[in-house]
Amino acid sequence: MTQVVVPVRYPLTDHSRATLGRAIEIADEEAASLTVLHVTLYHNSRRTSRSELKRAVENAFEDLPDVRYVVRTGLLVEETILEEVAESRAEMVVIGRKQASRWRQMIRRVADDPDIEQFLQTELDAKIITV
Numbered sequence: 850m851t852q853v854v855v856p857v858r859y860p861l862t863d864h865s866r867a868t869l870g871r872a873i874e875i876a877d878e879e880a881a882s883l884t885v886l887h888v889t890l891y892h893n894s895r896r897t898s899r900s901e902l903k904r905a906v907e908n909a910f911e912d913l914p915d916v917r918y919v920v921r922t923g924l925l926v927e928e929t930i931l932e933e934v935a936e937s938r939a940e941m942v943v944i945g946r947k948q949a950s951r952w953r954q955m956i957r958r959v960a961d962d963p964d965i966e967q968f969l970q971t972e973l974d975a976k977i978i979t980v
Contacts, residue, residue, distance in 0.1 A: 850915075851881035854939040854975075856930045859887045859897045861905050864945050871980045872943035873910060882915040884937055888929045889922045896922075934973050941976045 855872035857865040869885065876883040887902050889895070903918045923929030934942050 851879050851941070852884065852937055852939040853879070853881045853941045853943060854884045854886055854930075854934050854937060855943045856886045856888065856926075856933075857902075857906075859902055859905060861909055864947060866909055868943055868945040868980045869906065870910065871978070873913065875941060875943060875978065876914045879941070881941070882917065883913075884917045884919055884933070884939065886919045886921065886930065886933050888926045889920060890926065891922055891924055931973065934975055939973075939975050941978060942973070943978045943980060945980050 853872055853876045855869055857869055859865075861869070872883060872885075875881070885902065885906055887897055889897055897920050899918045899920050902920055903916075906916070906918070907913065919933060921929050921933060923932070930942075930944075
């Protein structure tokens with residue numbers, strides 16, 4: 850089954866809702882399972898549980914497809930997202946424009962003028978969809 854990963858902030862922001870809404874549409878169109886991912890930073894004292902994330906998403910959206918909720922803790926959000934995408938062997942990643950620019954900054958440290966979508970596709974073998 851096709852796997853779609855969508856990283857979101859918790860509590861859900863307007864940007865996260867828009868990105869999540871598009872990810873839900875894609876998962877539905879592709880008959881894919883959806884992983885909703887939230888990354889809590891190690892230095893953040895506020896921990897988010899899977900049940901909190903699930904409740905927030907289910908309150909914001911109805912008729913959800915096959916959804917898996919994951920909360921990971923990491924030092925860098927972008928690297929933690931990459932780890933989840935690689936481990937879940939996702940075929941598609943739906944990210945917001947803000948997330949894409951953060952990844953671009955991270956990759957710029959090792960490459961000049963990076964094409965973020967091309968880099969992620971090469972590294973992850975996944976289709977990147979920016980919302």
